[in-house]
Amino acid sequence: MANLIELAKQNADELLRGAYQAAVAAETLPAGAEFTGTVEIPKDVSNGDYAANHAMVCARALHLPPRKIAEALAAHCALDGSFFSSVSVAGPGFINFRLSERWYGEVLRSIREEGMAYGHVSDGAGKRVNVEFVSANPTGPMHLGNARGGVLGDALASVLSFAGYEVSREFYVNDAGNQIEKFASSIDARYHQLAEGKIDWPDLPEKAEDRMPDVEYYDGFPTDGYHGEDIKDLARAFYAQEGDQWLSKPEAERHAVMAKFGLARNIPKMKEDLLRYGVEYDRWFLESELHESGFVKATVDRLTEMGFTYEKDGALWLRTAEILGSKLLAEGKSEEAIAKLDLKDDVLRRSNGFYTYFAADIAYHRNKLEIRGFDKAINIWGADHHGHIARLKGAMDALDLDGEHRLDIVLMQLVKLMRDGKPEKMSKRTGKAISLTDLLDEVPVDAARYFFNTRPESPVEFDLDLAVRQDSENPVYYVQYAHARICTLIAALAAQGHSVEDAVSADTALLNTPEEQELIKQLAALPEEIRLAARDYDPSRINKFVTELATRFHKFYTVCRIKDAEPGILEARLLLCAAVRQVIEIALGIIGVSAPERM
Secondary structure (H helix, E strand, O other): OOOHHHHHHHHHHHHHHHHHHHHHHOOOOOOOOOOOOOEEOOOOOOOOOEEEOHHHHOHHHHOOOHHHHHHHHHHOOOOOOOOEEEEEEEOOOEEEEEEOHHHHHHHHHHHHHHHHHOOOOOOOOOOEEEEEOOOOOOOOOOEHHHHHHHHHHHHHHHHHHHOOOEEEEEEEEOOOOHHHHHHHHHHHHHHHHHHHOOOOOOEOOOOHHHOOOOOOOEOOOOOOOOOOHHHHHHHHHHHHHHOOOOOOOOHHHHHHHHHHHHHHHHHHHHHHHHHHOOOOOOEEEEHHHHHHOOHHHHHHHHHHHOOOEEEEOOEEEEOHHHHHHHHHHHOOOOHHHHHHOOOOOEEEEOOOOOEOHHHHHHHHHHHHHHHOOOOEEEEEEEHHHHHHHHHHHHHHHHOOOOHHHHEEEEEEOOEEEEEOOEEOOEOOOOOOEOEHHHHHHHOOHHHHHHHHOOOOOOOEEEEHHHHOOOOOOOHHHHHHHHHHHHHHHHHHHHHOOOOOOHHHHOOHHHOOOHHHHHHHHHHHOHHHHHHHHHHHOOOHHHHHHHHHHHHHHHHHHHHOOOOOOOOOHHHHHHHHHHHHHHHHHHHHHHOOOOOOOOO
16 A cells, blocks of 8 residues: 655655765765665745755765755756655755655545555554453443543554554453452342332441431441442342342352343443444453453463462462562663662462452453464553553563563543533433443534544543534534535536546646645645554544644635636546545544535
C-alpha cells in the first residue's frame, strides 16, 4: 500500500544522494564523506513542501559551510520524473522541495485503486497482538471509565490492524475471587430482605452518628457489599424463580448458586451494552477457566521452581522486590536509589490456600504470551492501576516472557461529564451514578465514541450538551456533515450526467489551486497517521486527521466551483470530492463512527 508522504521523503533523499555524487564528479563538493540527513514536512511550507537538512548534517565532514553545500546539491538535483517540481535553498542551508503535479496525481490514483483498503501500512508485518480492554467486573453496570476504555481499545485495535498487525480483541471476565464472593453475599442479603419483607429498609450505617432516630434499618447487609439497585433487581429475579427454598441451604452452596445466577444475567447484559456501543470481541476470557484448569497453580509452581517465591506466615510470596531491583540495577540504577523506592513483595497464595488476583493475573498474561503465542499483549487500564504495571512486567520477566517488550499498558485518565458547564454525576433518569447505558440513552453512539477517543493520558470532559448539537461546534457532526455534503454533491452531479466513474480519466494536473493541493496533501496523510497512531498507541490521531480533512474540504468547497466549473476541471474536482468522501468513511470507520449519506 502506498504511503505517498514516506515515498516523497525517500525520493527527496535519493535526489540529494544523486546530487552529491554529481557534485563530486563535477568537483563542486569533496568526495569521501558519509552523506546523510533527514527529510521532513516543515511547519511553514512557504519555502517548500519538504525540507532536508543534509547540508548541515554533512558540513563538518565536508569542511564547508552548510549554505555552500546546499547550493551545490540543489544545483545538481535531477528532478525529471521525480515527485518534485523545484528545489531551493533557504536559511543556513535547508534544502526545500516543492511537490509536482505527478505527486498529487499519485495520491488520488492510490486512493482510487486501493479503495477501502487505503491507509493500510505494513509496519506490523503480521505480528500477532492481543488487545485487552474494558474487562469490567461483572458485578454491576459498566461505568464511564469502561465507556472510554471501550473506545480506546476498539479504536487502537483497528489502527493496529490497519498497520499490518494480526489483532485479537479480548475481554477478561473476573468471574472468580473475592469480588464474586462479595457479589454473591450482596445478592444473598437482598434475597433475605425480600423474604423478610424488608427490601425497602435502608442499610444500617457503619457509624452510629449517621443513624437517624425512628428509622428501621436493615442490619444484615455486608459492610463491603455492593449497594446498587442492580443487586436488588437480581435478588428479585432470583426470588421470583426460586422462592424461599434457598433460605435454609448452607451459605457456601447458596452463594455459589447466586453468583452463577447473577453472572448469567450480568455478562450477557455487558455484551449487549458493548455491542450497542459498537464494540465486539474475538474472545471473552473467563478467569474461572484459569483456576479450574489448574493453570494458576501451575504458573505459581513454575515461579517456585525458578526460585522466585518463599513462604511466610502460611502464605506464598513472590520476590517482587528482588525481581524489580535486579532489573533496575541492570539499567544502571544505584542500590541507594532502588532502596528509596521501597519495593514490596506480593502474596500469590493466601494462608487459607486461595490464590490472589495477582497470581491469576500473572497466569492470564502467561497464557497470552506463552500458551497462545501472541507477540505482544496490550492492555487498556485506568490510571489507578499504575502501580501494577512494573510488578506484572517483572513477573513476566521472571517467567522468561520478556515483559518489558511484550507487555504494554496504556493508562487512561478519568472522565468527567459536563452539562451547562457544570459536572454531572447522577443520571436524571435513575438518580444513580451514570452508567454506559445511561450515557447511550442520552447521546448518540457516534458522539460518545468520537468524544472518548482522545489521548489516553489526558482527562476527558465530556460535554453532554455539545454531543447532541447539530452544528459545526460539534466535531463529529462537523465531519459527518462533510461526508453527507459530498454524497449529496455526487448524486446531484450524477443526475446531470457527471459520474465519478467517468471522471476517473480526468486530468488531475488541473487541481492546482492552493485549496485543492492542501486538500490532497491531507488525503495523503492517512497512511502516515495510521503508522504513527499504531507506533504511539494513540488512535486519537485519527480524530485529528479526519477533522482537519473536513476543515480543508469545507474551505475547498467554498472557494472552488464544482457544479458549474469548466469541462475538465469539473471532472477533476469531482474525482477529488469522491476521494475525500472515501477517506472520511475509512477514517471514521477506524474509530467506529458512522459516515451518513444524509443529515
